[in-house]
Amino acid sequence: MERRSLLRAAVIGTSAAVFGGTLTRGAAYAAPAQPGPGPYGALGAADAHGVQLPAGFSSRVIARSRQTVAGTSYGWHDAPDGGACFADGSGWIYVSNSEINPGGGASAVRFDAAGTITGAYRILSGSRQNCAGGATPWRTWLSCEEVDRGYVYETDPWGVNAAVRRPAMGRFKHEAAAADPVRRAVYMTEDTGDGCFYRFLPTTWGDLSAGTLQVLRAGSATSGTFTWATVPDPDGSPTATRNQVSGAKRFNGGEGCHYADDTVWFTTKGDNRVWQINLAAGSYELAYDDSLVSGTPPLTGVDNITGAPSGDLYIAEDGGNMEICLITPDDVVAPFLRVTGHSGSEITGPAFSPDGRRLYFSSQRGSSGSSSAGVTYEVTGPFRG
Template sequence: MDRRNFLRGAVVGSGAVALGFTMTPESIAYPAQTGPSPYGPLQAADANGIMLPSGFTSRVIARSTQTVSGTGHVWHSAPDGGACFADGTGWIYVSNAEMGSGAGGVSALKFNSSGTITNAYTILSGTTRNCAGGATPWNTWLSCEETTGGFVYETDPFGNNAAVRRGAMGRFKHEAAACDPDRKVIYLTEDEGDGAFYRFVPTTWGNLGSGTLQVLTESGGTLAWVTVPDPDGSPTATRNQVANTKRFNGGEGCYYRGGTCFFTTKGDNRVWAYDAAANTLVIAYDDSLTQNPPLTGVDNITGDVSHGDLYVAEDGGNMEICIITPDDIVAPFLRITGQSSSEICGPAFNPAGNRLYFSSQRGTSGSSSGGITYEVTGPFRA
């Protein structure tokens, strides 16, 4: 038995016994293993200091504390989570500002059909440590405060409507959100060393003004969703209110597709796959179970438009965005050089799937005022 099959067998065994997971046919291949990227090896760094596969190019679209070209808007410091939204023949990219003490918020970049920036503007301000978030099917951006007692804010990427605080979604150290339109719920991660994995069930799908916050529990190897008695989290934190709450070491990015919610935990460098239909949980990637792991500092996660690849950004590591393919190969897709004191945030594809946006939160300076937001264009596979 080769190392790849041995590692997979070990995860199946520990999943059934030590971790209490139920394996599904689709997950037998997990966890992903090191292999060649479908895009080939990384080339030498370009003029922006980014190593990319052959055929791909990068450009800088915004820099923290500087005016966005062609607009009057000054780009925010510490750019973090982000997402893209269709806007006629163009699109909009939104980006959080992970700044403390009421200096956080969200800004937006508007592009026309050729990719030229036509506008930039603020859609949320006065909040604290807006880290990651998630897009909704009704074209709003959920911006999450990564602070004790933090809120989720629903914002309008188009800049027409004021942001709304969604208190029913709970107060805790929010990280990311992912909408599941099939079950009409929203999954939420928590950035605590003993954090939980939540879902919010709106009273009416499409209206987040009221609903039920639930937490994932595990008892006797069975997973269940249990209502959190006090979503306000005071005096008892939401993660400590329900018996048998399933613990996760530093919840980070969250991404839903085709019945599965993929989410990451930075404390153990894992990517998890929650099969919502089967109510099962498996480890899709674990750097300690992967030979010569290219992906460490696991953080934000997104997926391409149509092929099924996952893209996971690193907080630290080699400053890479790594790809995890549907056949469970993990490999670097890009690497930012000369910015070892930063982290990669906010990966998101435009609606056509041929442009990838992301930020280096602290850029070359290592300071929140040195953030750089990029676009990568190239032959992404359809």
């Protein structure tokens, strides 16, 4: 897949990291990523929080479900899921969804320049099963409902402005979203076994109140070319959005989604795949498929995905070995961390601080397997730039 030409910078005004490279061979496709030594070496013994990390890295717990966030009066939400970071002066904010139904919503934790927690608060209430989402270039968080005919909510990470429902972005079983400032599009995954991959084209970039919802059309192969087709009825009733366009490509359980450098990556949990779409070339291929690796696949239960300034992709596992694995620009897949003693949980919400030096994530159901036992972590260490 030749992600060789890297952009080592952060997206200005958002927390999302820019990285990546391009497909340069048109219709010629490379084999998906294969297991190999990771850039940080082997995992060490579990630390005091049960997290196994490479040498030089450390973890801390920043929040636990139904417990007060340290230094604040705010009780952290149940079942923490998708998340993102946003620059806040010299500090930053980490936002996190709550995947419960009813209830759901999203919360935020604020940090100063030294990484000290200075606040925690609610940014979305009254929604359902908020799973993943995505950051926008205008510094809002799109929180997605993973229910039939669910909505996308646009929220304020600072908690000042009220969250706004965005029905023009379609009503379906939403999972993740990723904004593309070049094409002025927001890409979205659908978490069903016969789901589709969408893009929303706002009438005015920066305003998600109106626009056009489109679905990706392609053949049944795992690589090829694609086109976009407009979904006639984004409301999805009586006909679901995924069934309105002939030739819409089906994906087995869409999960995480990440955009950088003319490329969008997304995961499908039903077949343990990471897909790569080259938007400039109009082509797609597999970046990872656990059935095509040599030996035991290191990454299974693929779920949320994010990127680092180095060009590495970080993919969280729903089950599997409770790991976050990375795929390097040289197409090597390897574990980066493992949470022990949480076999009934899943890893969610990986996101880097704006400077790329801290990684946040959650164990959604903790060691007990209950949504009330979620744990949100921070990892620091010598992340490569």
